[in-house]
Amino acid sequence: MAFEDPLPKSLSPSRLQDFQSCPRKYQHASIERIPQPASYASAKGRFVHFIFEQLHQLPPAERTIDRTREFVAPAIDAVLSDDVRSDIGMDDAMLAKLLKETGSIITTYFEMEDPRTINHEGVELRLGVNIDGTPLFGILDRLDRDEDGQLVIVDYKTGALPNRDYDTSTFANAELYAALCEAKLGEQPKKIRLLYVAQGEAIERNVTEVIIKARAQAATNAWQRINRYYEDGEFPATPSRSSCRFCAYREICKADGVPVPA
Ligand code: SF4
Incomplete structure (x- = not known):
């Protein structure tokens, strides 16, 4: 058929x-293209990503915790559409829970890094490339330039931490983004940082040419x-x-x- x-x-x-x-x-x-109904977890992920995207588009000196909290109200309008609210059965209690958890994530995030010191190459970076005849497209949360001048792939995670024996699938998406970056920008990212913003833990892994080639393949x-x-x-x-x-x-x-x- x-x-x-x-x-x-x-x-x-x-x-x-x-x-x-x-x-x-x-x-x-x-x-x-059969729609996948939103879940509380996916709505929370989009909610938090929206706030951090707005934060990191500010000039460095303005990336304060107070400015971050100002993006919570716009996130309600931008993310919690009628369809999303209907999918997850959002009532006042659920909204209060989401706002409480988001407030806690913002506090935790500012304990993880100081966004005023972050040097970005891109925020919500759109990457479209063709690798060996395969058209690839993705939107990367952040591409940073670290203090050593190296590119770092940064991905926010709002779910649970992987267990300590986390396998290669934990990094699979980000490693493919590294391949996209290299193909698009002509420069290989050297590191991946997964920011588990609910728990305040960052998991890092170095990127190698072998890994990039394997992900692209x-x-x-x-x-x-x-x-x-x-x-x-x-x-x-x-x-x-x-x-x-x-x-x-x-x-x-x-x-x-x-x-x-x-
Ligand atoms: S993951 Fe399971 S439920 Fe989903 S499409 Fe595949 S077989 Fe069906």
């Missing part, structure tokens, strides 16, 4: 993650498979407890006879 909808023009790091966890998820999200392999499945008219479902647990398409898959784990 041929798809009526076109193949997306490019592959983003998050859509690649969809595809790698389950090709059928990619089909529903990126080809058929994985994206190219995935893009070739995506094109093949698209031509075939079906993306295989690969159900697993971890992939299906928070998937928005559980009911669709069950109706299609996919053995989705409980």
Whole structure:
């Protein structure tokens, strides 16, 4: 069965993650564009990202905690649309919880770094490149220039810390962003900093040419498979407890006879 909808023009790091966890998820999200309802966690992530984006677009001297708190009210208008509120069943108690947690995250963030001292190369940096015939596009939270003059990929995380034995998937998105940066800017980022802003912990990893090449190759392999499945008219479902647990398409898959784990 041929798809009526076109193949997306490019592959983003998050859509690649969809595809790698389950090709059928990619089909529903990126080809058929079946909306994924917001969750409290995703709404909170967008809320906090909005505030930090506004903060880091200010001139350095103005990046104070008081100015940061001024962006909370605009975030309510920008992020908490009627659709989002409906998806997550937001009532006054939930809004109060979100505002309390956001206030705590802002306080914690200012204990992690002083944004007045951060030297950016980009905030919400749009990166579109073609690597070996694979069109890639993503928006990077921050690209910093550290005190040694090296580029650093910075990504805010509002969820739980990975456990101490965190695996390569923790850094997979950011490593692909490093490949995008190198292709777009002609300079290789040297480090990744994941800022777990709820817990006040930063996890760092160095970037090497080997890692960048491996991430770019994985994206190219995935893009070739995506094109093949698209031509075939079906993306295989690969159900697993971890992939299906928070998937928005559980009911669709069950109706299609996919053995989705409980
Ligand atoms: S419910 Fe499971 S099998 Fe279905 S799309 Fe989601 S991850 Fe894939």
